[in-house]
Amino acid sequence: MHKYFIIGIIFLLCYSLQAQTIYPKREVRAVWVATVSNVDYPSSSGLTTTAQKNEFIDMLDKFKLAGINTIFMQVRPSCDAFYNNPNEPWSQWLTGTQGVAPSPLYDPLDFYVNEAHKRGFEIHAWLNPYRSVVNIYSSSIAYNHVSVLYPAWNVTYNTTKILNPGLQAVREYVTSVLMYIVNNYDVDGIHFDDYFYPYPQTGYVFNDANAFANDPRGFTNIDDWRRDNVNMLIGMVNDSIKAAKKYVKFGVSPFGIWKSGTPPGITGLSSYYEIYCDPVNWLNNEKIDYVLPQLYWQLGGSQDFNALSNWWGNQAQSNGRHCYAGIATYRMSSSNWSVSEIKNQINTVRNINSKVQGYSFFSATQLNNNVKGINDTLKNNQQKYRCLIPTMPWLDSIPPNPPVNVAASVATDHVNITWQLPAPAADGDSARYFVIYRFQDSASVNLNNATAIIAVTARDTTAYYDPYAIPAGSSAIYVVTACDRLHNESTPVWLNACNACITATNNECEDALQLISHTTCQYTLGTLNGATAGQLPKASCDAFGSPALKDVFYYFIAEDSEHTIEVNPTGVGSEAVDAVLAVYSGNNCSALAEISCTGGSGGSGGVTKTLTLNGLTPGQQYWLRIYDYGTLDPLYTEFEICITHNVSSHISSNITDMGAVLYPNPAKQFLNINMGQKIQTVIIRNSMGQVVFNRTIDEIPAQMDISDIKPGFYFIEILLNDFTIIQKLIKQ
Template sequence: MKKLRKIITLVFIFTLAFLLFSVNTVDAALVNLKKANGDNMLYSHDGTPVLINEPFERFEREFRGTWVTPLVGNFPKFENEVQYKQAFTSLLDNLEVHNYNAIIFHVRIMNDALYDTELSPKSTYYKNNTSFDAIPWMVAEAHKRGIEFHAWMNPYRVTNGFNGNYSAINGAGIPANPASDPNKLIVINNQVILNPGIPEVREYLYNVVEEFIQKYDVDAIHFDDYFYINGVNESTDQAQYDAYNPNGLGRADWRRSQVDIFIKELSEKIDAHNEANNKTVQLGISPSGIYRNGNGNVTYDANGNAITTGSKTNGMQHYGNYLYSDTLKWINEEWIDYILPQAYWGFERAPVAGFADVMGWWDKVVKYKDVNLYAGLGPYMALDGSSSDSWKTNTDNELANQTKYLNTLENTQGFSIYSYTHYMRGLNPNDTKFYRMFQNAHNVSYKYPVLLPEKPISNKINPGYVTNFELNINENGHKVLSWTKNPLAFTYGIYRTEGEFTYSGDELIAVLNQDATSYVDTSSGFDNRYAIVALSRSNTKGEPSLVEAELGPNEYLINYHNISLRSYSKTDLVEGFLKDYYFFVNPDESLEQFMGNDYNGTWLNYNLIYRRNSKSVNNSSEYFINQDKFNYRWLPLLEYVNLVL
């Protein structure tokens, strides 16, 4: 690129509204969230107002995901390779509509597998397949689009439909699988799980996860809220309680400790895998939304550990009976990389569990910990929730309002939608309830590109600079950025500003996939500066590379009412105009004759450029400038072209 030598500014006698662009930067302000009746929404624990950002403050990073599972029918059973690939490709296309960047896909549902393994039986949702292992292809296709693939596993669950026949349950015929031994199972009514209190069960699950992450290049192992099951009593696990309780813990504490051991040791094994193989696999947990019902207050010890009795709620809690999951401990110990509580309620669901009461509490809990926090959002509540829930009383705006609220939280870095079924409904204009819901959220937030949050893992990968970053102008007058592919890039962020870079969300104009080597900016203006940043598989940003428009001694920057429109050399500008005019006139003579030496050719004989005072688009007109495909390009420059010619 060359130095700027010459700027020609032209003020034309005509104006075109569609060529005038303005950019207004408005600082976000905190305003009171209103209930359906017009009253201020208040936090339950202290009575202070719930605030949202108005307008929305664009962030640079955000996790945008959804849960996908054949269990509830939002992804089809495997029929054949072509059908399965088409379904997954459609899924990825659908995620891109709203700029989503993560999929949480169910790969282990009931002690089975939607992938190749000898540790578990093939899932009934994949049994027609005998040769094609879809997971490598699915992961690669997601990554080609800059979308993370989180492998969703239920570690303990075996079946929800037990009929008393142990030999028929998943895993019964596989000696390495604990389900082959009824003594390693917990059975409550028709539900069966692997017994969390048995060391051999843990070892089996470590093997399941380690085999999976060795074979598949996924971004996370993801567990939801299935640990212990409802109905466990003292007789359920008395033998294990007696055999594996050296510290004499009470029953509830002992059960929690069994799940603690599993989470801690699995975390260590995933970390070791990452370090040994230069991988970036996370361990993510999505528990039910309420840890414990408490007073909602959170304090901290000298190590930044959260001290709390729980959120100001009154719903099912996963700390005690029946899930026995101490997620607060997992956060304080940093055994997990992200937590995604299922905060499916609306704002107006207090005192059971108002959305702000739940997510406001979680946001404080992770404050000093290297654990990413995402919110599980429940649009399905617009159908299945309480009649007083704002998912039902304020359906059009609830998702947008929750997005604006998360936008105010210091430590919350994204969300996941439950489920993909309802996300798909939001793409259907005929499904007015969900379509309006998602369109409102799109207009507030989803329309903006975002980078993925950096993974809080020890094995962070710095991708370094992007090399050969250049800015050129194409034949349409658009700015073209190009660069050499960075081998460590998972995605690229493109930034644009007229001043100094802050690398804020307002400057981020595009997020591109790992294979991209160019980007066309169709916006007006040649006063912009550009930056590109590569992000690695750990979503760690490399150092930015910068470029700005520079013009040579025979090049011009044409400004229309102080808005830069086009950058051409004088020769290219005039010849581009005459070539288009030649195409329009379609004369018998050659292009060279039409243009002539020093532009004195036969084009002068055709008075078809424009008629005075009639320069607007009109494709039925006989004049060149009235044609839409020429009008947008040449009307702003017509006076200048005439001047040169």
């Protein structure tokens, strides 16, 4: 009994680990859309052009909601075309009769590419290289089909016709067909599936003996010759694509078992021996950008999904190429697989994301029809968060320039992020789309955290509406990056979006706020938020010559010949204010003369800046200017500022020391002051130093009506003949 209990515990632990959801930042989430025999699309042949378009758009929108980012679109199922091809006829599965154009005429592939790119998908043109006729008895055949024009190229195998891979003319023909697509359509990739030589059928022989005899190329074994025929086509296709458009990817989806017994414990038909398909050779020779084995089996058993995905991932990783796992969603219908099996296979792939960088579902029908709730499951679980498609550094490793003029407009119920397109990068590539991240604060910023990605935009988008309500007085950190068509990501641009946060009211010298000097530092909150460049030149200590100069102003009355000013930014590092402080003398804002400054060396964002002033004239007014060093606005614009002096006889911060009584405190409507000597003036300032109450006192005791002052924290200044008393006041 204990043995079975332990086994059960181990099973539950394994299942628990398997069920954990990982969210990689980069991952291919693809789906095959099969058009042969109308497996997935269109729903039937002969639909009107409008109906075909509507079906495709509806399908893409469902895929988008489910988190798909890549489409493998079958456009040449059997030497025919879902595009306007001058060399091959229109597909019968498009119009009902091979060779008959859609009416009204349109180019389906051009439409597919445009609609996919509008939604941020990669779209790969999926071609069957060799299949010529699906069924020699029932398939519609046009007069200009390759089986009619070049019958010697075709080998009949049971009820199908296959182009003979052993003919050089066939290799050249297939390559020219796909290169027409590469040269005339903005596809992101060319994709082959598993149909090379036909799968073996009892009683039937693929009759290519004459081709072998006529062109053995030194081979004595026809099996080796057949594999080399396919290898030659793969190499020719890859080299042709890269010569024309290096950025167009080329990948193949072979049968999921390379050789029976590899890896150990795996048994079944061999791609290598039975259909003469050798993807390991293509990887070793770097003739494909990705391999996508069709792993259409469950976890466990003699065709274990986990063991096979690991093995294929190792082959790709060792050659610096990508591997994606083919997942059989169709078996939810044909074999009654559960949704949990699909989820567990996704989790298996994600556990080895470094070598298996994604997956593809076959086929689209299950997602399109939400079979067993698969779309809902993906949308709410495995594909809940957006991701980026993995980069291919062997094709392009130069990132685009970051977006420019990034800004945020904050409303009560949303945030609108805007930016402008950057200039092309050093390699000439432009930004193709943009990624928007949102974080609660700077400490949580992690661009590898996929859960922070709130949007991956469509092409050339320059705005994003985020239906997120930032609480009043709070902020959120947004990061915007640019990506090129091969998904290289730019350096980030950070943005602090603040809802009802303080805005600088002392942007101009004429609006300078008064600072009161104390014997100890009593911080006043300040900000550069909303500041604009003034008329003054850079401070003398500014070695860089900061071009922004978005400054704010304060003034103070000297209490002594020596004062110390301290500015303490909020935030840390480069995201915080790197303050430049400059002090000026002068009778007014138009006649200022700099007398001292500090902080103009850069590289000290978030660091407290201190400036000690000597030789000041007590009773004289001085001006203080603050701006951020450098070219970029700081993410955190707030700072604290205080000014102190050393002469204690001029000021007291303790009202009881002077025999005075201030009550009640906190106060709601009336505030009373009583003391043994005459008071000149009572001033109340808010935390920004702005005067909210100013009254001359004629008699003692005095009662003041402060009901018009908003609730909050204030400083009350009691001006006597020879000194000033400052006390904290809380208004209810």
